[in-house]
Amino acid sequence: MRGTIARLARNRYAAFMAIAAAVLLLPLVAPSLFYLRIATLVFIFALAVLGLNLLMGFAGQVSLGHAGFFGIGAYAVAVGPAHLGVPAWAALPLGAALAGLLAFVVGRPILRLKGHYLAVATLGMGLLIGMVFTNEARWTGGPDGMPVARLVLLGWTARGTQTWYWISGATLALGALIAINLIDSPTGRAFRAIHDSEIAATVLGVDVARYKLIAFVLSAVYAAVAGAYLALFDGLVTPATAGFLRSIEFVAMAVMGGLGSILGSVVGAALLTVLPQLLTVFHDYEQIALGTIMIVFMIFLRAGIVPGLAALIERKPP
């Protein structure tokens, strides 16, 4: 039995299968729609974190500004139908393309920076995008945000928690599948070579700037799609959607779940989405509990929850 589990876990599609199984089985055990709503939020955030993990965990480049791309996706499906006459089904890919394009344009100069300098540059980029959403009130409704019209596709309207549960769950599984295949491709190996040492990667003939840019653009597209889903699911966008704290939250999800782990992205997103819901019973002590849990987890599972637990299990004799 243990051997079977170990063999399954070593399969490179293990993370995909685990995610797909979770998406399929959760509705059977969820006692109410409220749980499905939380699960939908988890899937949406996990999608953004998955993209960020490609950039941070595999290519080794930090970003403290990914909420900016998330916000571009969210505002695209809000502003498109409301002001530009673009229906949501078209605004969604357009928003993702716009986020990708922006990442492509700013990526080259920004990704020359390293470590904490890259962190502050991406932080600045995210803040600048967020400021546009806050200040261009004519288009975005300003600090109060704006309502988002429902997604209509060939006469069918996507509404309700269950619909969005399946849409976001399927997209997350697809996103994981794409990520797994990418990691196992020459591009993925180039990412990991850059992560280990840029100079060594260059010597081996990896076009470092190009592959960093690919990771950055990809992660921006993942974030934008997730942002669009959140806006369509919630029916509302506010500048907080794209705020600095959201960027920090994405990084915390990726790191706590486990950098370089596909399943870790989902576990990290689940932890930091579900925890605040559970901790509301503590009322005023909610932040204290959340901060303490973050510290304790990171001290005891430094590599993140999924890689950390995997190492613990492997160390035990069968």
Place this chain on the structure above:
Amino acid sequence: MPEFLQFMFSGLTVGAIYALVAVGFTLIYSSSDVINFAQGEFVMIGGMVTYVLAAAGVSLPIAALLAIVVAVAVGLLLHRLAIEPARDASAVTLIIITIGASILLRGVAGVAFDKNFHSLPPFLGAEPWHVGGAAILPQSVIVLAGAGIIVLLLWLFMNRALYGKAMLATAANRVAARLVGIDTSRVVMLSFAVSAAIGAVGGILVTPIVLTSYDVGTLLALKGFAAAMLGGIGNPVGAIAGGLLVGLLEAFGAGYLSSSYKDAIAFLVILAVLFAMPQGLFGRNTIERV
């Protein structure tokens, strides 16, 4: 001209606080490679504890002193309970730990104090002084003078005191410092204590002007971090220059261009500087070993 002076005064005042936060970042980073995102919470503790004690009837100087003691104790606890146990963890893991600590401290402050905005009475009265047609609050002068004194004391400590020299040595090369018998984990502890004290003093000085509440730390950490990176992380001179520059950019940007985009202007300049000088204004080039 008076307008220009006015913007300059307000920019320097805010910049001085950013500079103090940035110096705090720099001290801890040099000795331990940790980017401490709970740095802004030290500023909050300085302001809030002073306010609470002063409101309870403690005289202002004693309240301020106690606030610094509390901040230092928190800094030491943070190091002992959260940083030291994860000493060998990766940089990004440590960052998440300090972010967790920042959330935790904010939570504690929200429960222990309250969630309202508070102020302190200005130390030298509220009547502004007039210089070249511009008005400057006496408290602004105190903030600037206070920041200047802190920087001077820190410089003396680093260059004259044995512990300060140990900090410099640890910052320069940790292994070499350990080889000559410096207890580097003590130095890291000391850097947390000094950073906490500097942050708390900044918080006390600035509270009469900008108000304080349990959650002011986040924004200050953000600006202080940006300032430290603009100056070049690990360099105290760079941190001070970076802090003042960010403050001035905000003030002039808000005054002459657009108040709703004042942060945008500061960050655009930071981005431009980093594109031209990827190690910040005063940073050194690092060499990567393969």
